[in-house]
Amino acid sequence: MRPSRHLALSAGVGVGVWAITGEPWSIPVTLGAGVLVDIDHAPDLWWTFALRRKPTATFLLHGWEWLGAAIAFGVWFGFPWWLLALIVGHGFHLVTDHIFNGGLTFSYSLIYRASQGFQMARVAPGWDFDYAFKVFKKEMPPAAWLIEWWVKRSGSSDCEARPEAHKAEERLDVQR
Numbered sequence: 001m002r003p004s005r006h007l008a009l010s011a012g013v014g015v016g017v018w019a020i021t022g023e024p025w026s027i028p029v030t031l032g033a034g035v036l037v038d039i040d041h042a043p044d045l046w047w048t049f050a051l052r053r054k055p056t057a058t059f060l061l062h063g064w065e066w067l068g069a070a071i072a073f074g075v076w077f078g079f080p081w082w083l084l085a086l087i088v089g090h091g092f093h094l095v096t097d098h099i100f101n102g103g104l105t106f107s108y109s110l111i112y113r114a115s116q117g118f119q120m121a122r123v124a125p126g127w128d129f130d131y132a133f134k135v136f137k138k139e140m141p142p143a144a145w146l147i148e149w150w151v152k153r154s155g156s157s158d159c160e161a162r163p164e165a166h167k168a169e170e171r172l173d174v175q176r
């Protein structure tokens, strides 16, 4: 899901956590956990759009495993307000990404992505290079400008990623 929507959702959910815990700091912590998770897209975005390499899907913070580990930690040691805020922020981020980004059932499992070699074409067969960059540019203009500047500077017009993106689409057709 887009960062702007994560921001709005996390703020709302953070107020809910504050209501439950009575700790006002629950709002920024929930907001941070719900929005900053997307920082882990940076290496993939640079690799794919700036270096024009085969699209990867590492995004290491996007993993049900982290959520499971945090809940297990809470069950064992209790749920202080900050842990609850982290779990709720991160959990809502993953659930909404899973619903709205249209990947496969296990796309947001770190172990599954590793088993697929962190290849975008395998993890999210419908992923579209052009559309993804359009959304990225709208949501993060300075980062997109930086990438475009880099591409221009390096004079790279041969786009290795494009055929991969199309291959990913073909894959989707095969699966249908």
Ligand SMILES: [Zn+2]
Pocket: 001, 037, 038, 062, 093, 097
């Ligand atoms: Zn995300």
